[in-house]
Every structure is written in structure tokens, then in C-alpha cells.
Amino acid sequence: MNHSELKAKMIDAGKVLVAEGQDDFTRGHISARLHDDPKLFFMKPHSMGLDEITMDNILTIDLEGRVVAGTARRHSEVYIHSEIFKARPAVQCVLHTHPPYSIALSSTNRPLKCFNQGGALFHGSLGRYSDTINLIRTHAMGAGVASALASHRAVLLKNHGIVVTAPTIEELVVSTLMLEEAARIQLIAEAAGNCSPEFPAEDIKQLQHDIGQPEQFLINYNYLVRRLGQRK
Amino acid sequence: MNHSELKAKMIDAGKVLVAEGQDDFTRGHISARLHDDPKLFFMKPHSMGLDEITMDNILTIDLEGRVVAGTARRHSEVYIHSEIFKARPAVQCVLHTHPPYSIALSSTNRPLKCFNQGGALFHGSLGRYSDTINLIRTHAMGAGVASALASHRAVLLKNHGIVVTAPTIEELVVSTLMLEEAARIQLIAEAAGNCSPEFPAEDIKQLQHDIGQPEQFLINYNYLVRRLGQRK
Amino acid sequence: MNHSELKAKMIDAGKVLVAEGQDDFTRGHISARLHDDPKLFFMKPHSMGLDEITMDNILTIDLEGRVVAGTARRHSEVYIHSEIFKARPAVQCVLHTHPPYSIALSSTNRPLKCFNQGGALFHGSLGRYSDTINLIRTHAMGAGVASALASHRAVLLKNHGIVVTAPTIEELVVSTLMLEEAARIQLIAEAAGNCSPEFPAEDIKQLQHDIGQPEQFLINYNYLVRRLGQRK
């Protein structure tokens, strides 16, 4: 995948994320590491929605969070991305958004449960960052998020939002939507109460393996992109 | 109804189901037994949404889950369908989806209540499958779902989704939407609490009879199809 | 207002009700008494949505529920309308729908609270019908609903739906939407818990008077009709 193809994928991804309810004004940002230069990543610029990314406004940024190409404004929370790319060489994409059910869950002492299949994807793979409610505007804070993420798929930023990582844009988008849906179903069930125990861990892990296959994310992402076209 | 007519009905049904919120990416599948060859059934293919079924991509499958016609990819959960068609000769159609309120209900120890009229349709006719959270990818697992379904209309797959059966596509679609709405109303009421007891069983059974008439499903399904047209 | 004008108003009202979420398949029906012949009323026919009423398919029905003009199928629940028109000479319009929050509230032992201004409209003016969950298919059952309605504005049919009455179509539609919104806000608050007491009855009654003025309903209804136009 060359640079243009990667940027084109980020553009689609942003539109899918907004269509699927992950928008919060212009807040939220997506990034993707360059395949041929792993110390650089592309990132959505500040001041526009996730659905307003273009070939021209994507920034190229290094692992210290410095803009090396592009003229648009950089998100002050760039350090979420740079520090995770630094700490996790296998991570190729990072997303930060403010989805309501995930934030509500982060505001409780409740762990994410496997109350639906999507929850299994995050079983034992969801960190919690509780250092601050503030914007992640320094290297140190970004490192703190990376540390809370550890080797997990994603991290809940308490009273703030989520950070999701993935090896591909497709997995990034689909797993983000699955996290929010899992949180939603859990919170609906817990509001009614009298929840029944989750399945045993080995059962959940089998599902985590099966629904975590790369082609699963690809197939489902491509469907969402096709739906975008129908809405236009 | 010839094969083309049955396939056309599945195509419409898929679009109605997505328009009414039963989609979960490309997950979810619908099938219909061939009227003139009850050991075969038509089924939506893998890798596309319920709203993307076409005359060409529908598969023909036998009661062992083997594709006998069609070139598209088969859902690995085909055994939900084949085993139910095997165990329940009167069932003509099977649907598996992941609607959020039904899944939330399946995550509790609460039975489905008749808190609205739609709930009455499933009174004493809703099984529970609790063997696993995993995909139903073997004959044995499919048989387990069929066993939990027993002679009921539908079965909640704990922390996973629903399987609904019906003698017609129309009843399949409308009863599925009624199940989700019943679960939604119940969970809203139970979250607030202080619920009042349901009506006596004989009262509910009368309603179950009245709203379960074939023409009721036909009339309401046809309305949903007409609405699809207005949205296009 | 001549017969055509009244029918035209019912047609608009049905479209507004569906646009504002009061639909449940083809279930739900609206009726309006003839100004020049108060022993007859117009009523939406069976087998179509509230948004599918036309000049040609509206039925004319007498106070015994007999069709006196029109060829469409009559709703079997016609007796809700005929018995209320019989018992309440000042009522000019009747609506029966299945809105989810009102039904959820009817499933609890909770009275409707004045947690928003719309709730005040129904303060001391909301009956409860708890005879059966069944369809109201006999004169006696219709009379039971009329009796539970008494001199109130509306009645909750437990685990079933609502019946709202009004002197005009405008008031019928707007007050129905206000009832559902009041139930929604109440159930959201009660799910979180720790609700504070309502305002004193005399305070609520003043508001009930003020927001219950005929022109209030007219102004707000006309706005909803204008919005319909923008959506087309």
C-alpha cells in the first residue's frame, strides 16, 4: 500500500466513523504509521471532523509528535499517537474518540463484560487510564496512555474517551464500533440488573480468536464503506 | 411460490431487516426452505450485509449444511439453519441476528415478560441457549441450538443473539422486530423498576392467538416493504 | 370545517405521527367525529400505516362501530373509538398507538410524574386500563376503556398502549407526543434514581392551564406539518 492508498483509506475510515456515530464535533483523531518509514505516521488534522479528512490536509508526524509534512494544524493530543507508535512497534493505526457508552462505562468501576460477542474481542485486552480527565497534551501524558494500554487492544480513558489500536485501518474501525456496542449492551443489561455470569474464559478466548481474524475486519469494514456510498 | 419468488422475498426481507435496525455489519443470516424440496434451503451468503442479497448470490444448501448450488461463500454458522430445518419440519424460514436489547435480555436471568403486546407472541415460546458464546460452527452446536429452540418460536443465544423461526418470510421478519421491541420495552421498564405483574397466562394466550394469525404478519410485512420504497 | 378538510387533516396527522415515532407497523388508529353529524366519525382503515391514510380509504363509522361509508377494512379495535365518542360528547378525536416509553410506564406501578412540562398536561388526567392485554374487540371492552378514561385526557392501556382524546386533531397529535416525551424523561430519571419531588399541585395546575390553550396545540402542530414538507 503506497502513501496515497493509505491516505485514501483514512479518508474513508473517517467518513465511516462519523456515519456510525463516533463523532464528537471535530474531536477525535485517527492516525496510521507509514509502512515504509515506521518512525512516521499520517494523522487527521485539527479543526475539522473525522469526515473531513482529505489527501491534502493529512499531516505527517514523527514519533516525537513533530509535524514533518503538511500545513494543517496538529491536534494537541498528538502524543497519544506518537507515544503508542513508539511503545508498540506492531501497532499500525491509532484512533481516539468520545463514544458515549464507552465513556459511561469508563465512569463506573465495572469492567467490560462479554455480554455480546463483540465484548469478547476486548477480553483481557482493554486497559484503563485514570491519571487525569485532561487533554493528553504532553509526551509524559501520552506515555501514560501508552503505559495503560500496555499490550492491550484498547484503553478506556476515564471520563474522557477511548483509544483503540490495530494493525490495519479496517480492524481499527470495526473493533472501535464493536467496543461501543459491547459497552452499550452491557449498560442496558446492568441498568435492568440481575445479570447472569459471563461464559468461562476459555470459551470467550476461542471466540476472541475466531472473530479477531484479519479477514473478519476487512469484510465488515468493506460493507460499511459500501453503505457510505448508498447514503450519498 | 417458485424459487425466484422465494428468493425475491428474501431480498426484500433483508432490506427491511437492515432498515429496521437488525443489522450488525455483515453478521446475521436468513434462510428459507424450498417448498418443492424440503431437504434444501436458500441462504444469504457470507461477506455481505442482509441488504445485499441478490438473485445470484443466494446459496442452496442441504440439511447437512453442504452447498449444492451457488458460488458465494457460506456462513460458517450454517448449522443453525440446517439443524433447525432438520429438527422442525414445519419451519420454513430461519433468521439469526444480533439485536441489542434481545442480547441485553439474554445477558440477564430475566425471562421475557409480556410488557407489551408483542411480548405475548413469545409467551412460553422462547428458548434459551447457554452452551457457549461462540459461533455455531459445527453440526453438534447447531443441534444444540435446535434443542434449545425445541418447539418454540425463537431462542435467545446468551450473550450472542437471537434465532427466530417461522412458516413464512413475512412472519419471520415481523416477529423478529416484535421480539426486539418487547425486549426494549421490558428493559426500559425494569431499569426504572417497580414493575407490575403481567396479565394472567390465559389472557396472554388469547392475545398470542389473535396477533399470531398469518394475515397479521402479511399485512404488517407488506407495510414495511412499502416503506422501503419511500426511503429509496 | 367540511368533510374533506377534516379528512385532509387526518391524512397530515397520520404522516406527522409516523415521522415523530408513533408508528408500530400498521397498528395504531386515529378517528375524528363529524362536526355536522356527531353520531358518526371518520377512521383510518386497517392494513395500512398511519402515514397511508387517503381521502378514499377513510371509513365513516357509527357509534355502534358499524361502517356506514367506505370500502376499506375496519380495525377490529373500532370499539375504543365508538365507545369513547358515545361516552364523551365533547371528544372530537381519538388516537390509539403503541409508543414504547408510555407502554414501559404502563408496565410499572409508577404514576406519570410531572418531570417535564409536558407531563403537567396529563396531571390528574391520565386513566389506567388494566382489564386485559388483549385487543379491544368488543363493545364491552371499548366501554371498559372509556370507563378507565373517564373524564381524563388519555388512558394508559397496561402492557398495550395509549388512547388519547382531544377536541381537535392538532391537540390530539401534539398532546400524544407530549405524553410519550414525558414518559421518556421520567423513565430516564427514574432509572438513574434519587428523583426529587414534583412541584406542588397548584403550581402544576397553572402550567396545565397555560400549555393547554388551543392555540398552543395549533401552533405546534402546524410546525410539525411544515417539517413534514421539508423531509419530503
Added chain:
Amino acid sequence: MNHSELKAKMIDAGKVLVAEGQDDFTRGHISARLHDDPKLFFMKPHSMGLDEITMDNILTIDLEGRVVAGTARRHSEVYIHSEIFKARPAVQCVLHTHPPYSIALSSTNRPLKCFNQGGALFHGSLGRYSDTINLIRTHAMGAGVASALASHRAVLLKNHGIVVTAPTIEELVVSTLMLEEAARIQLIAEAAGNCSPEFPAEDIKQLQHDIGQPEQFLINYNYLVRRLGQRK
């Protein structure tokens, strides 16, 4: 900004507010103080939706609530605006709406929590008005609202709605949406229960400062206006 520019901004703001769910029929009103004559303000007229403001129907009103220019009908609740403009010289814009989650929160004894970042904007800056559920139709009642508002950003009118103030239209609109989203996330979390404590006040105050910068509101408001264009 001349008068026409200010009116144009109010027109856009009204459309954004409806698109983002702040409508309640024709209820709700927005006003803006004249930059060159601080004892006068522009205000949306009665009898139309927030999305129906035009250059011609905006009223000019003085601090006693008297119409000094314009022929449209004045909202009877004009005193919310006039009394706040009188009491708070720095306030340039006032909005009153009926958003459901904020009203639900006002119906509980719960303070607004900082369960998301938007909540921080209102930390220590959200009054409560509990004098009456009634319409604010007198100078004295308007003064009561202004008194409950005190030096805060906004005030919850118990069982009624919200009043939000701001130095700019942009901040008015964006902060209103942030208040409703904060209430929504809080009520979802509290319905599930077992909430964890908020971050310390000094942490929240830092965020309040950062997200309260004028350019933040401008950037996010402009995005919402661009989205309006895409929907047309």
C-alpha cells in the same frame, strides 16, 4: 459584526440546534445582545421552530422585554432573556431549550458530574432554578432565573429545561450540546450504577480552562454549520 451578520448567525444557530436534537416543537428561544446597543437584543419569535428564524422575523427587544422592532409575536418567556441581559453585562447570548437528558437530570437530586470532558465545562458553573415548573412569564420570574444563574454558565430549570449563556453564538450552541451530552452520559452511567468518583477539582478546572477557549467553540460550531450544508 453588524446587525445583519448577527441575525445571520442566529439563523444558522437555530438550524444547527434543531439538527442536533434541541428542538421541542416551536418551544425554545435564542437571543443575542446588540453589540452597538447593549440595552437591546435580537430574539427568535414565537410560533415557529428554532430552524425557522429569518432576517425578517427576528424581534428587537429591550431590557424590560418590550418589542422595539419587528412585527412577529414575542415569546411570553422573554423575561428569561431580558433579566439575564440586565443582570449579566458580559452575557451576549441566551438560549432556552428542553433537552431530555438535562431535564431528566434536573428532576433528580443529582449534581451534574464530570463523567465526560464536556461536563467539566459546567463544573461549579451550573445553577438550579426550583421556584416553579411554570413558564417564566413575568419580570420577577425572569429575575429569579437570573438569580439562580448567578455567575454561572447555565442553569437547570427543574422539570422544565435549561438556560445557557455565552459571550458568542458559537459558544452558546456548542456548550448547550455539551451540557446535554454530559447529562446523557452521566444518566446512562448512573442507571447502571457503581460509578467511580470524579477526578479532583483542580484537574477538572484545568480541563475547564482548556476546552473553554473561545476558538474551541468557534472551530466546533463551524463544523456543525458545515454539516448542515451536507444534509440539505
